[in-house]
Amino acid sequence: MRKALGLLVAVLLLVGLAATGVLAESKVLNVWIMEPGNREAITKYFNDVNGDFEKSHPGVKVEIQYIPWLSGQQKFITSIAGGVAPDVAEMGSTWNGQFADMGALEPMDKYVDQWGYRDDFSPGLVESATLDGKLYGAPWYAGARGLIYRKDWFKEAGLEAPRTWDEFLQAAKVLTKDTDKDGKIDRYGFALQGNGRHTWLPLIWQNGGEIAVRKDGKWVSAIDQPAAVEALKWFTELLTRYKVTPEASVTWGALEARQAFALGKAAMFIEGSWGLEPILKSNPDLAGKIGVAMMPRGKKDGSSFAGGSNLVIFRQSKNKELAAEYVKMLLQPKNLIDFAREVKFFPGRVSTYDTYKNDPVLKVFADQMKVARSYPATPAWGAVEKSVVTNMIQEMLSGKISVEEGAKKYAARMNEIFNY
Amino acid sequence: MPYPKVGFRRIDWFPYGLLAPALVVVTGLMLYPLLNTVWLSFYKYSLLDILSQEKTWIWFGNYLAIFKDPFFWQVLGNTALFTAACVIVTMLAGFAVAMLLNVKFPGRAVLGVAVLLPWVIPRVAASIVWKWIFNDQYGILNYFLVLLGFDQFKEFSWLTTQMRAFTSILIVVVWQSFPFVAFSLLAGFQSISSEIYEAAEVDGASWWQKLTGITLPLLKNLLLILFILETVWDFKIFDQVYVMTEGGPAQSTYIMGIYAWMEAFGNMMMGKASAIAVIMFAILALVTWLYIRVLSREEEVA
Numbered sequence: 030m031r032k033a034l035g036l037l038v039a040v041l042l043l044v045g046l047a048a049t050g051v052l053a054e055s056k057v058l059n060v061w062i063m064e065p066g067n068r069e070a071i072t073k074y075f076n077d078v079n080g081d082f083e084k085s086h087p088g089v090k091v092e093i094q095y096i097p098w099l100s101g102q103q104k105f106i107t108s109i110a111g112g113v114a115p116d117v118a119e120m121g122s123t124w125n126g127q128f129a130d131m132g133a134l135e136p137m138d139k140y141v142d143q144w145g146y147r148d149d150f151s152p153g154l155v156e157s158a159t160l161d162g163k164l165y166g167a168p169w170y171a172g173a174r175g176l177i178y179r180k181d182w183f184k185e186a187g188l189e190a191p192r193t194w195d196e197f198l199q200a201a202k203v204l205t206k207d208t209d210k211d212g213k214i215d216r217y218g219f220a221l222q223g224n225g226r227h228t229w230l231p232l233i234w235q236n237g238g239e240i241a242v243r244k245d246g247k248w249v250s251a252i253d254q255p256a257a258v259e260a261l262k263w264f265t266e267l268l269t270r271y272k273v274t275p276e277a278s279v280t281w282g283a284l285e286a287r288q289a290f291a292l293g294k295a296a297m298f299i300e301g302s303w304g305l306e307p308i309l310k311s312n313p314d315l316a317g318k319i320g321v322a323m324m325p326r327g328k329k330d331g332s333s334f335a336g337g338s339n340l341v342i343f344r345q346s347k348n349k350e351l352a353a354e355y356v357k358m359l360l361q362p363k364n365l366i367d368f369a370r371e372v373k374f375f376p377g378r379v380s381t382y383d384t385y386k387n388d389p390v391l392k393v394f395a396d397q398m399k400v401a402r403s404y405p406a407t408p409a410w411g412a413v414e415k416s417v418v419t420n421m422i423q424e425m426l427s428g429k430i431s432v433e434e435g436a437k438k439y440a441a442r443m444n445e446i447f448n449y
Numbered sequence: 450m451p452y453p454k455v456g457f458r459r460i461d462w463f464p465y466g467l468l469a470p471a472l473v474v475v476t477g478l479m480l481y482p483l484l485n486t487v488w489l490s491f492y493k494y495s496l497l498d499i500l501s502q503e504k505t506w507i508w509f510g511n512y513l514a515i516f517k518d519p520f521f522w523q524v525l526g527n528t529a530l531f532t533a534a535c536v537i538v539t540m541l542a543g544f545a546v547a548m549l550l551n552v553k554f555p556g557r558a559v560l561g562v563a564v565l566l567p568w569v570i571p572r573v574a575a576s577i578v579w580k581w582i583f584n585d586q587y588g589i590l591n592y593f594l595v596l597l598g599f600d601q602f603k604e605f606s607w608l609t610t611q612m613r614a615f616t617s618i619l620i621v622v623v624w625q626s627f628p629f630v631a632f633s634l635l636a637g638f639q640s641i642s643s644e645i646y647e648a649a650e651v652d653g654a655s656w657w658q659k660l661t662g663i664t665l666p667l668l669k670n671l672l673l674i675l676f677i678l679e680t681v682w683d684f685k686i687f688d689q690v691y692v693m694t695e696g697g698p699a700q701s702t703y704i705m706g707i708y709a710w711m712e713a714f715g716n717m718m719m720g721k722a723s724a725i726a727v728i729m730f731a732i733l734a735l736v737t738w739l740y741i742r743v744l745s746r747e748e749e750v751a
């Protein structure tokens with residue numbers, strides 16, 4: 030009996046020691062990454078960098094979770110409400126202001142100043158992460174959309190890549206064709222995206238307009254101003270007047286437009302460099318036939334939207350110092366360039382841009398980045414994107430409302446959201 | 450003594466003890482969220498203030514704003530029409546399939562299992578599959594329609610106008626809900642004694658007369674219950690619409706569920722979204738009450 034008891038105590042002691050040892054040393058760092066297009070390569074990337082991180086931080090386990098872009102915002106909100114926000118997350122640049130304003134994010138100035146390269150961060154992304162002078166995210170990567178077109182068809186028709194809105198429309202008209210003569214258009218000049226706000230909003234900038242301006246400390250919509258209305262009208266008429274894009278494109282997003290391009294049903298569409306690989310994957314015959322160009326210029330310029338992501342640390346995190354270490358590790362030039370290459374974006378540190386000067390494709394998109402801008406950095410931007418922009422575009426495209434009236438109606442809606 | 454006396458004084462606590470787990474679950478999972486929603490609907494509460502919990506009591510402000518908004522009435526109208534269409538088509542389809550399965554023929558068991566499948570597949574997964582099927586560029590629906598000689602369906606876009614989008618969603622909703630109706634009715638059919646039909650046949654009753662004179666009257670209660678359930682389910686549909694159109698294009702397929710979701714997670718207006726949810730709850734409670742009244746009155750007469 031005594032012997033058995035002694036054994037039991039010993040076993041319990043061992044188990045207890047092991048348990049406390051494990052508890053004391055093992056820490057899980059939860060990291061949320063937005064669902065990438067090429068999941069395998071990204072998974073491999075994180076296996077490598079996390080392996081290094083875990084080696085240099087014994088007892089730490091990094092858990093990556095992939096979050097779909099479509100439901101990402103909602104997922105962040107519910108996790109914050111439930112007190113289970115991740116430690117580190119990739120945050121879409123247009124959401125950063127909103128979550129910072131909510132008080133969900135940890136200010137990063139302290140860490141960034143320690144790292145000592147604040148000025149190296151891409152200015153567009155810094156702007157998207159800044160609220161009342163504090164930085165709530167570390168710029169990770171960004172990319173700008175440009176024009177992707179069928180080089181072979183352009184050559185056949187004796188056309189050059191369009192540089193202005195007029196040239197763009199001309200090319201779109203010429204390339205919209207009924208190739209098999211059955212009385213139905215089967216090749217369109219352009220694949221429009223009625224559900225692709227980032228292809229629409231920069232048009233306003235290109236024409237010299239603004240989406241919203243800050244007046245007396247308040248945001249005021251400017252989409253009903255003449256320059257903006259003219260830009261929206263021009264793009265809407267690609268479908269309603271010139272019919273150089275399929276009827277179904279009212280509901281298309283980037284995926285559908287890309288698919289149309291890959292299937293040889295459209296000659297041009299707007300997307301970033303990240304779209305090229307999926308196109309070739311679904312239709313390898315297009316190798317060598319795809320051209321890239323900067324956005325056609327309106328009255329002012331050929332600007333685009335600098336879309337990207339920052340790395341944020343959540344205030345609910347219990348491992349903030351460790352989280353900052355992890356962010357720092359991801360922002361090292363080598364890790365940064367490797368990741369940017371995989372997602373076909375550009376790193377959040379400007380000093381890395383030289384990498385692309387000899388690449389004929391990426392150079393175009395890098396140049397596009399130089400004339401890329403950010404949306405108004407207001408916490409209400411998420412709501413504006415969700416309930417103003419796409420609805421307005423689709424109502425205009427489907428003829429439910431004229432462009433002029435639509436702009437007026439949705440400018441009012443936008444102001445209502447800014448003032449809520 | 451049928452059970453041991455556990456409590457004190459003269460109150461017998463044992464039955465309450467048995468009920469407690471169920472009561473806790475019902476209160477925690479149903480009553481609390483419901484009351485919380487009602488309570489929130491009286492506040493101006495932005496999701497941006499979720500951490501600070503700042504909110505302003507505005508009495509019926511949310512309700513007034515909603516009732517004044519013509520868009521709400523448009524959505525309510527859409528929802529009512531869409532619900533009615535879904536319920537009617539589902540009931541007809543379910544009834545037809547139940548009649549078919551009620552006949553003995555080889556392969557009936559296999560067909561029975563096959564019919565049940567759509568009901569078993571998770572709604573979101575099924576909706577995603579249907580979205581592919583309806584795709585204008587590479588969907589198999591257009592592919593087969595063109596193969597069958599309907600050339601006008603080449604690259605036909607199923608989701609671009611209100612009518613087309615609602616029709617497509619209706620197909621998905623009906624496809625997912627008719628098996629439940631079919632199997633409930635099949636059980637009902639088999640509960641009717643075959644002697645009644647035999648007697649009717651002896652009297653020379655036609656197929657139609659047997660249906661309207663025997664089957665329908667005897668299954669009236671079952672049919673009413675199915676109508677209530679289908680109405681409630683179809684009125685608060687969310688998944689199928691969210692996956693297939695997200696309420697678009699241009700908000701034309703907005704139904705109440707999407708409307709409440711958009712106000713909550715799109716516009717961040719939690720108070721207003723709660724008010725919409727309460728309105729939905731009130732409408733459904735009213736519909737259910739009406740159905741039940743009709744049902745119980747019928748029983749009194751009988």
